[in-house]
Amino acid sequence: MFLTLFLLINKGYSQVATNDTIPVSIDSTKRPLSEVSNEDSILRIINLNPFFTLQVDSSLSYDLQINKNPENYYWFIKNAPLGLKIDKNTGVVSFKAEKGLFKSGKLKYDIPYKVEIGVQNLQNPKERADTGFTILIYSTEVIVSKLKPTIGSSMDLEEGDSIRFRVQCEDGTFPIEQITILTNEPINKFKSVNKCDDEFAWMVPFNFIKENDTSRIKTLIIQFVAIDKFQNKDTATVRLRIKPGINYPEKIMEYNMISDEMKKYITNLKLTFYVISKNIKNTKSTRTGFDISSSTTAMLGTILATTGNSEGAKNTGKVLPSVGLTLVPVKEAVSPVRVQEQNTASQIRAAIKRLEYMYGEAALVGERDPEIISKMKKLREEIKQSKLQLVDLPLVEFDPRYTQEDADKYFNNPKVIKKYKLKVN
Numbered sequence: 001m002f003l004t005l006f007l008l009i010n011k012g013y014s015q016v017a018t019n020d021t022i023p024v025s026i027d028s029t030k031r032p033l034s035e036v037s038n039e040d041s042i043l044r045i046i047n048l049n050p051f052f053t054l055q056v057d058s059s060l061s062y063d064l065q066i067n068k069n070p071e072n073y074y075w076f077i078k079n080a081p082l083g084l085k086i087d088k089n090t091g092v093v094s095f096k097a098e099k100g101l102f103k104s105g106k107l108k109y110d111i112p113y114k115v116e117i118g119v120q121n122l123q124n125p126k127e128r129a130d131t132g133f134t135i136l137i138y139s140t141e142v143i144v145s146k147l148k149p150t151i152g153s154s155m156d157l158e159e160g161d162s163i164r165f166r167v168q169c170e171d172g173t174f175p176i177e178q179i180t181i182l183t184n185e186p187i188n189k190f191k192s193v194n195k196c197d198d199e200f201a202w203m204v205p206f207n208f209i210k211e212n213d214t215s216r217i218k219t220l221i222i223q224f225v226a227i228d229k230f231q232n233k234d235t236a237t238v239r240l241r242i243k244p245g246i247n248y249p250e251k252i253m254e255y256n257m258i259s260d261e262m263k264k265y266i267t268n269l270k271l272t273f274y275v276i277s278k279n280i281k282n283t284k285s286t287r288t289g290f291d292i293s294s295s296t297t298a299m300l301g302t303i304l305a306t307t308g309n310s311e312g313a314k315n316t317g318k319v320l321p322s323v324g325l326t327l328v329p330v331k332e333a334v335s336p337v338r339v340q341e342q343n344t345a346s347q348i349r350a351a352i353k354r355l356e357y358m359y360g361e362a363a364l365v366g367e368r369d370p371e372i373i374s375k376m377k378k379l380r381e382e383i384k385q386s387k388l389q390l391v392d393l394p395l396v397e398f399d400p401r402y403t404q405e406d407a408d409k410y411f412n413n414p415k416v417i418k419k420y421k422l423k424v425n
């Protein structure tokens with residue numbers, strides 16, 4: 001017993017006195033939680049999904065979580081599509097993909113929207129985590145893209161007019177890849193449309209409406225056919241009602257030709273009137289000389305017959321009055337009364353005055369006179385009518401003895417005007 005006690009005391013003494021250099025291992029898992037070091041000290045979102053895919057008219061609700069106590073943090077969002085929200089206190093993301101948002105164009109299908117989110121400590125602004133995710137909305141319903149020309153469905157035009165408009169697109173499920181033009185009448189020299197926002201341009205040619213067409217108004221139907229990559233089609237139709245137009249450059253040249261023809265005809269008529277009127281004046285002078293001679297002879301015979309002293313003078317006086325009477329038929333034979341020429345001159349003068357009046361009435365008003373065709377028609381009719389009226393008249397087109405200035409001066413002479421002026425008894 002004594003020996004056993006001695007051994008125990010000796011063993012305990014030896015353990016206290018011994019300096020063991022081998023370190024003793026410590027199990028930290030058995031230490032209190034407050035004494036264990038916090039190795040996860042960086043703020044993180046622990047359940048982030050980087051990509052969300054939604055079908056139209058479906059909803060999204062997703063609860064984001066962090067590795068810290070959420071009571072001391074708040075959430076925020078950037079670049080969110082319309083309708084996407086986040087609860088700043090809990091971090092719950094919610095979204096409703098309503099079809100109305102896509103019909104109005106505020107949202108689009110098959111386009112990835114990149115959303116930025118973040119969480120921050122309320123007491124320490126430097127403790128913050130920024131990240132993001134992508135959301136895409138798709139639809140099983142195919143919406144065909146639409147064509148929208150920047151013009152009404154119908155329009156009135158005339159030959160020579162120009163038309164320009166753009167063909168815009170309203171995108172549906174799939175964008176338009178090609179546009180084709182179809183027409184019910186062949187057209188050329190137009191600016192084609194091949195893709196969205198291209199411009200169609202065309203000038204209506206003056207020969208678009210043919211002379212043998214039964215209708216004077218022709219309808220041109222233009223169809224724009226759009227096709228996407230899956231051969232879905234949309235057609236936009238524009239109707240152009242086209243009426244005959246006036247080719248002003250060509251019609252002005254034609255009018256000038258008719259105008260020159262009328263002026264030349266009036267000039268020739270004035271020269272003819274001048275010659276005829278001069279001949280009538282010379283005839284009148286001859287007849288006046290015969291009248292004076294016959295009157296003098298008859299008067300002399302009367303004087304000798306009444307006052308003569310000799311028998312021979314009285315006999316001569318009886319003969320001379322008869323001589324004066326014989327001069328009258330001689331006068332008629334040598335210089336007859338030219339009633340026909342007088343009437344012809346009056347007719348020519350009336351025709352000239354009428355042509356000059358119509359020439360002034362048919363004058364053009366500007367370079368684009370809308371009545372140019374009717375005025376040309378009037379000039380043609382007046383020239384034709386005058387030529388028919390004076391069909392047997394030999395026109396004096398050129399005579400070296402007379403000039404145009406002499407004819408105009410004589411035509412406008414007040415004495416000539418008075419001579420041919422109509423009188424009412």
